[in-house]
Amino acid sequence: MVTAFMEKTTENQAVQSSSQSHKESILKVNNLEIFYGEKRAVNGISMDIEKKSITALIGPSGCGKSTFLRSINRMNDLIPGARAEGEIIYEDLNILSEQINVVALRKEIGMVFQKPNPFPKSIYENITHALKFAGIKKKSKLDEIVEESLKKAALWEEVKDRLHKSALSLSGGQQQRLCIARTIAMKPTVMLLDEPSSALDPISNAKVEDLIVDLKQEYSIIIVTHNMQQASRISDKTAFFLSGDIIEYDYTEKIFTNPAVKKTEEYISGRFG
Amino acid sequence: MHQCIYPIMTYFRGVWCIMEKLVPAKDRLLKSNKNWLDGELRGKILVILCAVIMISATISITIFLGTKGLQSFIKNGVSLIEFITSTQWNPTNQAKPEYGALPFIFGSFAVTFLAAIVAAPLGIGGAIFMTEIAPSWGKKILQPVIELLVGIPSVVYGFIGLTVLVPFIREQVGGLGFSLLSGTIVLSIMILPTVTTIATDAMSSLSKNLREGSYALGATRWQTIRKVLIPAALPTLLTAIVLGMARAFGEALAVQMVIGNVRDIPTSILDASATLTTIITLNMGHTTYGSVENNTLWSMGLILLIMSFAFILLIRYLSSRRKM
Numbered sequence: 001m002v003t004a005f006m007e008k009t010t011e012n013q014a015v016q017s018s019s020q021s022h023k024e025s026i027l028k029v030n031n032l033e034i035f036y037g038e039k040r041a042v043n044g045i046s047m048d049i050e051k052k053s054i055t056a057l058i059g060p061s062g063c064g065k066s067t068f069l070r071s072i073n074r075m076n077d078l079i080p081g082a083r084a085e086g087e088i089i090y091e092d093l094n095i096l097s098e099q100i101n102v103v104a105l106r107k108e109i110g111m112v113f114q115k116p117n118p119f120p121k122s123i124y125e126n127i128t129h130a131l132k133f134a135g136i137k138k139k140s141k142l143d144e145i146v147e148e149s150l151k152k153a154a155l156w157e158e159v160k161d162r163l164h165k166s167a168l169s170l171s172g173g174q175q176q177r178l179c180i181a182r183t184i185a186m187k188p189t190v191m192l193l194d195e196p197s198s199a200l201d202p203i204s205n206a207k208v209e210d211l212i213v214d215l216k217q218e219y220s221i222i223i224v225t226h227n228m229q230q231a232s233r234i235s236d237k238t239a240f241f242l243s244g245d246i247i248e249y250d251y252t253e254k255i256f257t258n259p260a261v262k263k264t265e266e267y268i269s270g271r272f273g
Numbered sequence: 274m275h276q277c278i279y280p281i282m283t284y285f286r287g288v289w290c291i292m293e294k295l296v297p298a299k300d301r302l303l304k305s306n307k308n309w310l311d312g313e314l315r316g317k318i319l320v321i322l323c324a325v326i327m328i329s330a331t332i333s334i335t336i337f338l339g340t341k342g343l344q345s346f347i348k349n350g351v352s353l354i355e356f357i358t359s360t361q362w363n364p365t366n367q368a369k370p371e372y373g374a375l376p377f378i379f380g381s382f383a384v385t386f387l388a389a390i391v392a393a394p395l396g397i398g399g400a401i402f403m404t405e406i407a408p409s410w411g412k413k414i415l416q417p418v419i420e421l422l423v424g425i426p427s428v429v430y431g432f433i434g435l436t437v438l439v440p441f442i443r444e445q446v447g448g449l450g451f452s453l454l455s456g457t458i459v460l461s462i463m464i465l466p467t468v469t470t471i472a473t474d475a476m477s478s479l480s481k482n483l484r485e486g487s488y489a490l491g492a493t494r495w496q497t498i499r500k501v502l503i504p505a506a507l508p509t510l511l512t513a514i515v516l517g518m519a520r521a522f523g524e525a526l527a528v529q530m531v532i533g534n535v536r537d538i539p540t541s542i543l544d545a546s547a548t549l550t551t552i553i554t555l556n557m558g559h560t561t562y563g564s565v566e567n568n569t570l571w572s573m574g575l576i577l578l579i580m581s582f583a584f585i586l587l588i589r590y591l592s593s594r595r596k597m
Binding site: 073075078080103104105106107110111112113115117118119120121129130133134179182183186 | 408409480482483484485486487488489490491492493496500501504505
């Protein structure tokens with residue numbers, strides 16, 4: 001009994017000490033609860049997300065990780081009946097507040113979805129689309145941003161000769177990199193990736209993974225993934241979600257080699273989920 | 274009794290034997306000639322018959338209208354050029370009958386395009402309201418309203434137009450009241466459900482990913498609707514408008530009651546006018562079958578048919594561009 005208690009305390013200490021980041025944090029989540037109507041999907045989670053690093057969210061389907069991700073740029077506002085309580089602090093502001101201009105927020109916290117969703121327009125227009133909304137009208141400036149963001153998304157070489165062709169003519173992997181490029185074009189601080197490569201073949205997947213690792217230099221990235229190898233390959237920290245709670249949140253290396261909680265070990269070794 | 278049950282017994286035991294794999298493979302798997310037994314052939318014949326009846330109805334109407342419609346030109350010697358370019362319509366003039374149907378052709382087109390100009394923005398606006406702005410309660414109110422509009426018979430539209438709209442226009446706007454404007458208003462309300470329903474389908478069939486993609490880039494709702502959703506749905510939205518126009522072009526009764534039915538090309542929207550359909554319905558009763566005037570009415574019917582083919586071709590062309 002006493003030993004069990006002791007173990008638990010040391011466990012907590014271990015979690016706390018190792019989750020104290022060496023890097024500055026970009027987002028601080030305090031006691032976040034998310035509801036769909038009456039149903040609670042996320043039960044009061046707290047975590048700090050490090051700046052310019054990759055944070056992976058893992059866990060079985062329906063554990064609340066995507067819901068959490070979508071609350072960070074307020075995409076859940078689009079779902080009738082969804083509401084969030086608690087705080088997500090970004091540069092001293094609670095982004096869940098009523099006073100937040102969600103349109104401006106989404107320019108700083110961009111999102112890439114599971115299924116590549118380019119607009120049925122040309123490659124060029126896919127990137128300039130949101131820039132024009134943001135008020136950038138000058139052709140030379142637009143050209144510059146298009147080239148820059150396609151280069152960052154490692155797509156420039158493949159598409160530079162056909163910028164005005166339909167984006168739907170690209171392969172799935174290219175489409176997904178285009179979606180990443182158009183998010184980069186908005187110069188966000190945080191990028192939210194919701195299973196960005198789960199709909200892609202292994203080669204495209206590898207390209208997207210390499211890209212994500214490169215993007216870490218400039219952006220803080222939060223990625224939801226069902227692919228354990230992917231999480232262990234690319235992320236710096238990993239949070240394991242289960243039934244709306246964070247079971248364990250630590251450095252990826254620790255989570256995958258020596259998890260503190262038994263459930264985590266069971267999940268990553270494929271014993272349930 | 275026995276004769277009746279025995280074949281059924283063998284039939285079901287046959288099924289059982291097959292399920293239990295008791296009969297050899299050639300009896301289980303090879304095609305048999307006993308298709309009648311499982312109703313496969315009967316079903317096939319039944320649906321083929323339905324299709325044949327529909328196709329032959331359409332073809333025979335087309336052939337009939339084609340031969341009747343061309344008779345005025347071939348048999349009666351009415352000039353086709355005169356028919357579609359002259360503005361003089363005097364078929365009853367004994368000395369010098371004139372068969373210029375241009376005013377009616379013009380009237381049909383004018384009232385159709387004007388109705389489309391009114392109904393398209395209203396219908397597409399309503400569709401956007403239902404799908405994007407207030408998907409929950411907007412749809413609850415607008416959907417039954419639209420279904421009601423469809424259910425109202427055209428004679429009722431015409432009657433309301435005649436008793437409310439025509440006097441209103443006469444007193445408030447000017448002219449006789451019987452006018453292109455009245456026809457346009459009545460028709461645009463009649464085609465509104467068509468346009469709205471198809472436009473709503475177009476908007477709601479757009480992928481959720483498209484919306485999310487745009488919002489996630491920091492686009493506002495209006496920017497998303499205007500720059501992403503409407504362009505993506507455009508081919509279907511155009512189809513909605515064209516289908517509405519096809520309906521307006523063919524509508525006779527309600528238009529006839531409010532448009533005034535004169536033989537001149539209208540010079541303003543307050544002038545009375547006539548359409549191909551209204552002239553046919555007005556004159557088909559009192560002209561003798563086989564007379565020149567009656568034959569020219571058939572020619573007008575042929576023009577309506579050709580136009581409806583043209584609308585169908587246009588819709589097909591637009592739908593084929595919907596791939597994106």
